[in-house]
Amino acid sequence: MRIDVVSIFPEYLAPLELSLIGKARQDGLLELNVHDLRTFTTDKHRTVDDTPYGGGAGMVMKPEPWAQALESVAAAREGSKPVLIVPSPAGEKFNQALAYELAEEEQLVFACGRYEGIDERVIDWAQEHFTVRPVSLGDYVLNGGEVAVLAMVEAIGRLLPGVVGNPESLVEESHSDGLLEYPVYTKPSAWREHDVPPILLSGNHGKIAQWRRHEQFRRTAERRPDLMEGFDAGVLSRADRTAL
Numbered sequence: 108m109r110i111d112v113v114s115i116f117p118e119y120l121a122p123l124e125l126s127l128i129g130k131a132r133q134d135g136l137l138e139l140n141v142h143d144l145r146t147f148t149t150d151k152h153r154t155v156d157d158t159p160y161g162g163g164a165g166m167v168m169k170p171e172p173w174a175q176a177l178e179s180v181a182a183a184r185e186g187s188k189p190v191l192i193v194p195s196p197a198g199e200k201f202n203q204a205l206a207y208e209l210a211e212e213e214q215l216v217f218a219c220g221r222y223e224g225i226d227e228r229v230i231d232w233a234q235e236h237f238t239v240r241p242v243s244l245g246d247y248v249l250n251g252g253e254v255a256v257l258a259m260v261e262a263i264g265r266l267l268p269g270v271v272g273n274p275e276s277l278v279e280e281s282h283s284d285g286l287l288e289y290p291v292y293t294k295p296s297a298w299r300e301h302d303v304p305p306i307l308l309s310g311n312h313g314k315i316a317q318w319r320r321h322e323q324f325r326r327t328a329e330r331r332p333d334l335m336e337g338f339d340a341g342v343l344s345r346a347d348r349t350a351l
């Protein structure tokens with residue numbers, strides 16, 4: 108996969124050189140390029156923003172540098188268009204299903220807005236060259252798209268083939284089956300008056316699987332009741348009805 112990120116703060120994306128994603132880049136599993144929007148300006152002051160038409164607070168990102176930047180990063184190829192992700196609190200909500208969907212793409216481009224956002228005509232114009240998706244991390248406001256890109260690139264990048272050493276660990280984690288993950292424990296079995304649940308020391312793998320499934324449902328119902336709506340008792344497996 109190829110990822111291009113356009114930002115006025117390219118240094119903000121430095122953490123993508125670390126850990127799993129940094130390793131994936133070194134191993135050639137992921138090609139990731141960060142571009143400074145200001146290099147696509149033509150005036151002496153390298154201006155990227157201006158006052159909003161219609162008035163109001165703050166500044167709006169000018170269309171010209173964005174068009175130059177996006178034209179330069181769109182990989183020329185026949186067939187499908189690259190996906191342009193525009194991080195915005197006004198976008199569709201990012202989740203694990205969208206991460207899986209985007210992990211299938213050949214090229215992702217992230218356009219990091221700052222200030223009050225990017226001139227809307229950039230979004231309209233870009234539809235000719237990209238599949239455009241405004242995406243939000245959740246219902247709160249960040250100062251710009253960069254932190255959201257860190258989160259999305261990590262969530263997507265770890266799903267690429269070969270990035271996570273043991274693909275089994277992708278199957279057992281939170282949200283992979285619509286439920287939160289069960290709690291985990293390691294040695295020592297007794298610690299500061301807190302014991303590991305005895306079932307986990309029993310060696311009974313059937314009982315352990317059933318206990319873990321039960322914990323998934325219990326946690327999800329308590330912390331994320333909204334996720335439980337997807338679990339209709341009528342469509343649950345017999346094992347799940349037992350675990351409930």
Ligand code: 6GU
Nearest residue numbers: 194195244247249251255
């Ligand atoms: Cl993706 N961008 C910005 N700027 N703020 C956000 C967000 C994204 N998601 C939640 N808040």
